[in-house]
Amino acid sequence: MTASESSSASPVQRLTTADIRRKFLEFFHSKEHLILPGHPVVAPDPTTMFTVAGMQQFKPQFMGAPAVFSEGASKRVTTAQKCVRMDDIENVGRTRRHLSLFEMMGNFSFGDYFKRDAIAWAWEFLTSPEWMGFDPERMYVTIYVDDDEAFRYWTEDHGLPKDHIHRFGADENFWPADAPLKGPNGPCGPCSEIYYDRGPKYGDDSWADYAKTRESARFLEVWNLVFPEFDRQGLDESGQPILAPLPFKNIDTGMGLERVASVVQDVPDFYTNDVFAPLIDKIVELSGRPYEGESSVSHRVIAEHARSVSMVIADGVALSNTGRGYVVRKVLRRASRHAYLLGLNEPSIYRLVPLVVEKMKDGYPELVAEQERVQAAIRAEEERFLRTLEGGIQRLNGLLEELGSEKVLSGEDAFTLYDTYGFPLDLTQEIAAEHGVDVDVTGYELALERAQETARAGSKFGKSELFDAGAEAVQNLPQTEFVGYDQLDAEGEVLAVLDSEVEGHKTVVLSRTPFYAEGGGEVGDTGRLEWAGGEGRVLDTRKIGGVFLHEVEVLRGELSQGAGVRGVVGAERAAIQRHHTATHLLHAALRAVLGSGVRQAGSLVAPDRLRFDFTHTAALSAEELAAVETLVSRWVSANFPVIWQEMPIEEAKAAGATALFGEKYGDTVRVVRVEGDVDYGGAAVSSMELCGGAHVRRTGDIGAFVLLSDENVAAGVRRIEALAGEAATAWVRERLGRLNRTASLLNTSAEGLEDRIAGLQHQLKASEKEMAQVRAQLAEAQMGGGNSADTRELGGFKVASLKLSGVEGNELRGAADRLLEQSGADLVVIASDKGLVVKATKDAVAKGAHAGQLVGKLAAAGGGRGGGRPDMAQAGITDAAGALGALDTALS
Numbered sequence: 001m002t003a004s005e006s007s008s009a010s011p012v013q014r015l016t017t018a019d020i021r022r023k024f025l026e027f028f029h030s031k032e033h034l035i036l037p038g039h040p041v042v043a044p045d046p047t048t049m050f051t052v053a054g055m056q057q058f059k060p061q062f063m064g065a066p067a068v069f070s071e072g073a074s075k076r077v078t079t080a081q082k083c084v085r086m087d088d089i090e091n092v093g094r095t096r097r098h099l100s101l102f103e104m105m106g107n108f109s110f111g112d113y114f115k116r117d118a119i120a121w122a123w124e125f126l127t128s129p130e131w132m133g134f135d136p137e138r139m140y141v142t143i144y145v146d147d148d149e150a151f152r153y154w155t156e157d158h159g160l161p162k163d164h165i166h167r168f169g170a171d172e173n174f175w176p177a178d179a180p181l182k183g184p185n186g187p188c189g190p191c192s193e194i195y196y197d198r199g200p201k202y203g204d205d206s207w208a209d210y211a212k213t214r215e216s217a218r219f220l221e222v223w224n225l226v227f228p229e230f231d232r233q234g235l236d237e238s239g240q241p242i243l244a245p246l247p248f249k250n251i252d253t254g255m256g257l258e259r260v261a262s263v264v265q266d267v268p269d270f271y272t273n274d275v276f277a278p279l280i281d282k283i284v285e286l287s288g289r290p291y292e293g294e295s296s297v298s299h300r301v302i303a304e305h306a307r308s309v310s311m312v313i314a315d316g317v318a319l320s321n322t323g324r325g326y327v328v329r330k331v332l333r334r335a336s337r338h339a340y341l342l343g344l345n346e347p348s349i350y351r352l353v354p355l356v357v358e359k360m361k362d363g364y365p366e367l368v369a370e371q372e373r374v375q376a377a378i379r380a381e382e383e384r385f386l387r388t389l390e391g392g393i394q395r396l397n398g399l400l401e402e403l404g405s406e407k408v409l410s411g412e413d414a415f416t417l418y419d420t421y422g423f424p425l426d427l428t429q430e431i432a433a434e435h436g437v438d439v440d441v442t443g444y445e446l447a448l449e450r451a452q453e454t455a456r457a458g459s460k461f462g463k464s465e466l467f468d469a470g471a472e473a474v475q476n477l478p479q480t481e482f483v484g485y486d487q488l489d490a491e492g493e494v495l496a497v498l499d500s501e502v503e504g505h506k507t508v509v510l511s512r513t514p515f516y517a518e519g520g521g522e523v524g525d526t527g528r529l530e531w532a533g534g535e536g537r538v539l540d541t542r543k544i545g546g547v548f549l550h551e552v553e554v555l556r557g558e559l560s561q562g563a564g565v566r567g568v569v570g571a572e573r574a575a576i577q578r579h580h581t582a583t584h585l586l587h588a589a590l591r592a593v594l595g596s597g598v599r600q601a602g603s604l605v606a607p608d609r610l611r612f613d614f615t616h617t618a619a620l621s622a623e624e625l626a627a628v629e630t631l632v633s634r635w636v637s638a639n640f641p642v643i644w645q646e647m648p649i650e651e652a653k654a655a656g657a658t659a660l661f662g663e664k665y666g667d668t669v670r671v672v673r674v675e676g677d678v679d680y681g682g683a684a685v686s687s688m689e690l691c692g693g694a695h696v697r698r699t700g701d702i703g704a705f706v707l708l709s710d711e712n713v714a715a716g717v718r719r720i721e722a723l724a725g726e727a728a729t730a731w732v733r734e735r736l737g738r739l740n741r742t743a744s745l746l747n748t749s750a751e752g753l754e755d756r757i758a759g760l761q762h763q764l765k766a767s768e769k770e771m772a773q774v775r776a777q778l779a780e781a782q783m784g785g786g787n788s789a790d791t792r793e794l795g796g797f798k799v800a801s802l803k804l805s806g807v808e809g810n811e812l813r814g815a816a817d818r819l820l821e822q823s824g825a826d827l828v829v830i831a832s833d834k835g836l837v838v839k840a841t842k843d844a845v846a847k848g849a850h851a852g853q854l855v856g857k858l859a860a861a862g863g864g865r866g867g868g869r870p871d872m873a874q875a876g877i878t879d880a881a882g883a884l885g886a887l888d889t890a891l892s
């Protein structure tokens with residue numbers, strides 16, 4: 001049996017990605033695992049920017065914390081985890097094994113089962129015909145060099161031939177990679193990776209070759225079983241790693257969902273699977289460029305990045321100029337560049353979002369509610385990017401003029417265009433070539449490599465996730481003295497001035513500052529810096545370790561090290577403080593109303609709103625929402641003092657302060673407490689939390705509080721958005737105004753609005769139906785039973801073409817179907833001044849006809865754009881005669 005025969009015989013080959021996700025959870029549920037929600041893509045701990053593995057949210061359990069979750073207590077859990085790995089990004093679209101966002105399916109044991117069961121279940125899930133149905137004879141594994149125990153289970157329990165196993169050192173078969181010698185500290189252990197031989201059609205290398213080259217398109221790694229049994233605690237004096245045994249042995253596995261889908265669906269790569277293929281088709285349709293040849297890299301990059309950026313934005317990451325938001329922005333810009341290369345010179349990526357939602361909502365139902373917001377964010381960024389690109393084109397033209405007779409653009413220049421304008425090398429080459437100029441590609445690659453090394457140096461996780469260029473530069477600076485809880489205006493000395501990620505801005509470190517640095521969900525402060533002879537705007541504040549970094553736009557003068565400056569926090573702080581104290585009250589109210597199982601899962605405290613994520617499985621009823629809102633308002637009216645105080649952690653815990661799950665605290669903690677309880681059904685409810693944030697002095701300062709929404713963000717995690725103070729009253733005023741304006745537009749009152757809309761909807765439906773009938777009749781009349789069509793032999797095909805007026809959309813497609821029957825033609829082309837449709841018979845397609853390509857050419861002549869499949873394609877156009885006139889040349 002050949003490779004392809006055996007895989008197409010697989011009984012479960014038609015499973016979709018969503019089916020596989022569900023089956024994995026189901027399988028481990030049947031092995032008594034508790035199904036838990038994955039963590040949002042924002043990492044649960046500060047070792048990485050994004051969540052990079054399923055185990056990350058369980059570090060406390062691996063270190064011995066009780067395995068108790070709001071879903072129940074269990075030492076065996078299973079999750080589907082969205083992972084974002086930016087170190088793989090340059091490979092996305094080029095090699096076909098890596099995605100910037102992928103799903104890692106995991107099963108975990110906290111001191112319960114160990115190696116033998118983990119291996120047995122992975123084997124069963126992959127090879128059993130009831131589950132994934134992989135061919136057992138094509139399974140291969142790697143193990144850690146001295147892990148004889150794993151070797152025994154693979155060979156003796158499952159009959160894996162010895163020559164299907166390879167032993168690697170800590171660089172390959174330890175997780176995190178190289179952890180013993182290089183860190184990070186924390187849970188780690190040897191691992192065993194499972195590979196599947198995809199067969200000779202993917203490559204003619206052997207398993208032994210793989211052991212040498214560690215690169216193969218044929219042997220695909222699908223699952224990594226990690227056996228964490230050590231707590232790495234640095235190196236001893238002689239440079240040997242200290243690997244203390246963990247309190248118990250654990251299991252941590254990660255199965256690449258998309259990779260398993262490739263095998264199960266027997267598709268060559270991700271881009272032909274059930275999730276990505278429709279995205280690729282849509283890109284073909286939007287751009288009119290077929291998915292083939294060199295430009296297909298662009299289709300892949302756009303499809304992959306559209307999915308990953310959509311999911312990351314949906315998880316609450318806003319596009320910005322720093323940190324995470326900056327990384328996401330870079331990814332989106334990369335996709336935009338490729339869209340531009342495909343001739344899409346207006347925003348288009350946002351149009352893929354509904355498809356992403358459609359394909360992913362089975363695992364992530366929260367996407368549906370986020371769709372509009374995600375689309376708006378992507379579209380706005382695309383618009384911004386296209387404007388920047390224009391700047392790049394001007395700059396490039398300038399550079400080309402300066403070249404004189406040399407005819408070679410330097411690699412440095414090409415790289416600067418890429419780095420600051422997002423101008424890709426191939427685009428630069430294309431434009432340069434039009435001027436007869438070559439680009440120094442080697443020089444470009446050297447410059448790119450240097451920049452990537454700098455980025456990698458910021459990594460803390462073994463694998464580079466942290467893009468923070470500032471990290472290295474501030475390593476040796478003293479901790480900043482933060483005085484901003486009580487003072488909004490303070491003097492300090494400039495310790496360092498660095499170039500910011502944003503052109504023209506500076507990153508400034510002060511000895512002493514009133515600006516709060518982003519942390520604990522609270523956004524960084526903004527405001528002003530003043531110094532002798534100059535001033536600047538503080539746009540954001542964040543910190544690395546205890547060193548505060550101020551993002552400054554210098555408005556006048558120059559900032560230099562050693563200068564004395566005065567920092568003045570902006571008016572937004574008052575609004576931030578209102579939202580922060582309101583967040584604490586909301587948290588306490590939720591626990592009172594829904595029960596103390598409610599656990600904070602993330603929050604955002606900004607000047608214009610607050611967002612609070614918490615564990616809870618059901619949507620809140622209207623009564624629960626009202627009760628929560630009322631409780632908070634009760635605190636506000638009572639106008640209790642808000643007190644903050646530092647104390648030893650033990651004392652804070654004894655007093656009952658709410659600490660955040662998974663958060664690390666020092667010995668001394670800051671406790672924020674409202675001095676006064678409110679009543680809920682006869683019980684006193686109080687608010688006391690460990691918190692480093694900025695708060696109002698009295699609860700009355702909050703002013704007003706309104707809950708906007710409660711929605712699902714991940715399985716078992718809900719999100720509430722709320723407003724406090726002026727933001728709350730402005731929102732209510734705006735809503736009331738809109739309600740009244742809408743009512744008067746429809747000649748009714750706010751009370752009569754619902755009845756009026758129902759009536760209008762009914763009318764509209766009836767008229768639409770009528771219109772469709774009229775258009776169909778109109779088309780029918782103009783077609784004259786097929787006799788009005790112009791039928792000719794063109795390019796070896798019998799082609800029937802017809803111009804219709806006043807017909808569009810569905811009816812145009814319907815007319816094309818009819819004409820195909822009536823005329824007996826191979827290809828039909830129907831155009832109106834609104835649209836264009838081309839259909840080809842199966843036989844014609846087999847003989848090389850391509851409706852999509854034909855539509856692209858005709859649409860261009862008809863003032864529009866379009867594309868589609870070989871058998872059916874359409875376009876929006878404005879000039880039917882022009883489009884039909886191009887038929888001869890297009891088909892010759």
Ligand code: ATP
Nearest residue numbers: 085088097098099102221222223224254255256259
């Ligand atoms: P690789 O060597 O192929 O990059 P890895 O060693 O980085 O993989 P792990 O960290 O062990 O992978 O992750 C567990 C599983 O997740 C892998 O076996 C693989 O199936 C999948 N995986 C890892 N990185 C990616 C990615 N960028 N895109 C898609 N799947 C991935």
Ligand code: MG
Nearest residue numbers: 085088098463
């Ligand atoms: Mg990797």
